[in-house]
Amino acid sequence: MSAFLNAVSESFTTGFGGRRCINRIVTSASSEILRPSAALRKTVHWSHDYNAYSTCCTREGSHIPGRKLKPAAGSRQLEADSLLPMTHRPFLLLATFLLLATSLFAQSAPQIAHEWTNAHRQQILDRFASLLAIPNVASDTANIGRNANTLLELLKQRNVSARLLSIPKVPPVVYGEIRTPGAQHTVVFYAHYDGQPVTPSEWVDGDPFKPRFAEVNGEERIYARSASDDKAAIMAQLTALEVLENAHVPFRSNIRFVWEGEEEAGSTHLEEILNANRELIGGDVWLICDGPVDQSGAQTVVFGARGDTHLEVTLYGPRRELHSGHYGNWAPNPAMMLAQLLAAMKDAEGRVLIPHFYDGIKPLSPLERDAIAQAPKNEEKLKQELRLGHVDGGGKPLLELLNYPTLNINGISSARTGARANNVIPSTATADLDLRLVVGIDWQQQQQRVIDFIRSQGYFVSESEPGQQMLLSHPKVALVRRSDGYNAVRTPMDLPIAKEVIDAVGTAHSPVVLWPTMGGSVPLGAIERAASTHTITVPIANYDNNQHSSNENIRLQNLWDGIETMAALMVMK
Numbered sequence: 001m002s003a004f005l006n007a008v009s010e011s012f013t014t015g016f017g018g019r020r021c022i023n024r025i026v027t028s029a030s031s032e033i034l035r036p037s038a039a040l041r042k043t044v045h046w047s048h049d050y051n052a053y054s055t056c057c058t059r060e061g062s063h064i065p066g067r068k069l070k071p072a073a074g075s076r077q078l079e080a081d082s083l084l085p086m087t088h089r090p091f092l093l094l095a096t097f098l099l100l101a102t103s104l105f106a107q108s109a110p111q112i113a114h115e116w117t118n119a120h121r122q123q124i125l126d127r128f129a130s131l132l133a134i135p136n137v138a139s140d141t142a143n144i145g146r147n148a149n150t151l152l153e154l155l156k157q158r159n160v161s162a163r164l165l166s167i168p169k170v171p172p173v174v175y176g177e178i179r180t181p182g183a184q185h186t187v188v189f190y191a192h193y194d195g196q197p198v199t200p201s202e203w204v205d206g207d208p209f210k211p212r213f214a215e216v217n218g219e220e221r222i223y224a225r226s227a228s229d230d231k232a233a234i235m236a237q238l239t240a241l242e243v244l245e246n247a248h249v250p251f252r253s254n255i256r257f258v259w260e261g262e263e264e265a266g267s268t269h270l271e272e273i274l275n276a277n278r279e280l281i282g283g284d285v286w287l288i289c290d291g292p293v294d295q296s297g298a299q300t301v302v303f304g305a306r307g308d309t310h311l312e313v314t315l316y317g318p319r320r321e322l323h324s325g326h327y328g329n330w331a332p333n334p335a336m337m338l339a340q341l342l343a344a345m346k347d348a349e350g351r352v353l354i355p356h357f358y359d360g361i362k363p364l365s366p367l368e369r370d371a372i373a374q375a376p377k378n379e380e381k382l383k384q385e386l387r388l389g390h391v392d393g394g395g396k397p398l399l400e401l402l403n404y405p406t407l408n409i410n411g412i413s414s415a416r417t418g419a420r421a422n423n424v425i426p427s428t429a430t431a432d433l434d435l436r437l438v439v440g441i442d443w444q445q446q447q448q449r450v451i452d453f454i455r456s457q458g459y460f461v462s463e464s465e466p467g468q469q470m471l472l473s474h475p476k477v478a479l480v481r482r483s484d485g486y487n488a489v490r491t492p493m494d495l496p497i498a499k500e501v502i503d504a505v506g507t508a509h510s511p512v513v514l515w516p517t518m519g520g521s522v523p524l525g526a527i528e529r530a531a532s533t534h535t536i537t538v539p540i541a542n543y544d545n546n547q548h549s550s551n552e553n554i555r556l557q558n559l560w561d562g563i564e565t566m567a568a569l570m571v572m573k
Contacts, residue, residue: 129224188283192259229291236289263523309435317334334414350394542555
C-alpha cells in the first residue's frame with residue numbers, strides 16, 4: 001500500500017494527469033492488476049479529454065461527513081462544497097481512494113475476461129469463424145497473405161503497434177507491440193496462423209474452411225482447419241486484449257506478439273526472420289501458445305517440446321508393375337521389402353532397435369520427475385476412448401515416454417487398395433518417417449543413425465533418384481530424402497520466470513498441471529537462439545481436437561478458458 005500512497009501523494013502535488021496518472025495509482029496499489037467493480041465504475045467519471053478525474057457517491061444520499069461529492073455539469077469534474085476548506089481536499093481524496101481500493105481490486109483479470117466473454121460470446125464466435133474461413137495452408141501464398149493482413153488489422157484495431165516481418169517468397173510473421181511506460185520486463189506471445197494441408201473429402205461437409213458447429217457429449221465445438229492449431233490461441237489473445245482495453249486494465253510489462261505463418265511447413269525461415277529483427281523480438285520469456293492441455297482437461301504449463309525431422313524412404317522393385325500371378329515368387333515386391341525393413345526398426349514393445357538411437361538423452365531433473373509423478377494419470381481413460389487393447393512403452397506413463405525420442409511411420413504408399421486394388425507386384429514403395437527428438441539428441445545425427453541402419457540391412461542408399469546402372473549394380477536400393485529439422489528444447493522449471501507464469505495461469509484456472517516436455521514439436525531452438533530468451537508453453541486446446549487431421553476442432557469451453565488464461569498472462573509482471 002505504500003506505493004499506492006506515494007502515487008496518490010504525488011498526484012496531489014503535481015495535479016491529476018488523466019488516465020496515465022490513474023493507471024499509475026492503480027498499478028502501484030496491488031501486485032495483481034485488477035479493474036474497478038461495476039459499482040465502483042459508477043463512481044468514476046472522466047471528462048471528455050481525460051484531463052480531469054472525479055468521484056461521486058455510489059448511492060444517492062451516501063456521503064462522507066463534511067463533504068458532498070457530485071459531478072459538475074459539462075466537464076463532470078469534482079465539485080466541492082464551498083464550506084470545506086481547500087486544505088482538507090487532499091486528505092479527502094486520499095480517504096476516498098483508500099475507501100474505494102478494496103472495491104477497485106475486487107476482480108482479477110481472468111474474472112473480468114470471464115464476465116466479458118459471457119456477454120459477448122456470439123460476437124467472439126462470429127469473428128473466430130471469419131478468421132477460420134480464410135484458407136491457411138502454408139503453400140497457399142495468396143491466402144496466407146490474406147491471413148497475415150487480417151491479423152495485422154485486428155491488432156491495430158486493439159491499439160497495438162503492428163507490422164509484418166518478412167523476407168521474399170516466405171509467409172510473413174505478424175508482429176505487434178504494446179509499450180508500457182516504466183516497464184522493466186517484456187513478455188512475447190507466440191502462435192502460428194498457418195495450418196496443415198487438407199483433404200476436403202475427408203471432412204464432414206467437405207469443406208475444411210467452412211466452420212461448422214456441433215455438440216460432442218453435450219458440449220459445443222467448432223470444426224475447421226486450425227480451429228485448435230493455432231487460430232484459437234490467436235483469437236484468445238485478441239479477445240483478451242480487447243477485454244483489458246475496455247476495462248482500462250493497465251499492463252506492467254511490455255507485450256509483444258509474434259504470429260508465424262510457416263510453422264506447419266517446418267518453420268524453415270523463422271530464425272532468419274527473427275535474426276533480421278532482433279531489436280523487436282527480445283523478451284524475458286516467450287509464451288508459446290500452441291498444443292493441447294492435459295488429457296484430464298486441466299490447465300497445463302509445459303517447459304519443453306520435442307524436436308522434429310523427417311526421412312522419406314523409397315524402395316524399388318521391377319521397372320513397371322507386374323502381374324502378380326505371372327511373376328510372383330520371382331520379382332521382388334518393394335512393399336513387402338519395406339514392411340520387413342520397417343519392422344526391423346522396432347520391437348514388440350515399441351522400443352527402437354536402431355543402434356545408438358537413444359544415446360545422448362539428457363536426463364530429467366528431480367523437479368521434472370516429480371512433476372510427472374504428480375500429473376494426472378490418464379492412460380486407462382485414453383485406452384478406453386481410443387479402443388487400445390495394448391500400448392507401447394513397457395508400462396511407463398505417457399508423460400515419461402514423451403521424454404524419449406520416437407520413430408513413427410506417418411504413412412506408406414505402394415500401388416493401390418480398396419476398390420482400386422490390382423493384382424500386381426508394385427514398382428516402388430515409400431514410407432514417410434517422423435523422428436521426434438529430445439534434449440541431447442541432434443536431428444542430423446538421428447537422421448544418420450536411421451540411414452546407417454538401412455545400409456546395415458543390405459541396401460545401397462542414394463539421396464537422388466537412382467538410374468538404370470545403379471539399380472542393376474546393387475541387389476537392393478533405397479532412395480532416402482532428408483528434410484530439415486530442429487532440436488528439442490527444455491526450460492528449467494525452477495527459474496523465477498517459470499514461477500511467475502505458473503502463478504499467473506493459476507489465477508485463471510487451477511490446479512495447474514506441469515509437463516517437462518510436450519509431445520509435439522515447436523521451433524523453440526530457433527526462438528531461443530534468435531531472441532536469447534527462455535520459452536514456456538501455455539496451451540489452450542482440448543486434447544481430442546484432431547489437430548493435423550480431418551475434422552479438426554476446438555471445444556468452445558477451451559476457447560473461453562483460454563481467453564481468461566491469456567488475460568492473466570498479459571498482466572503479470
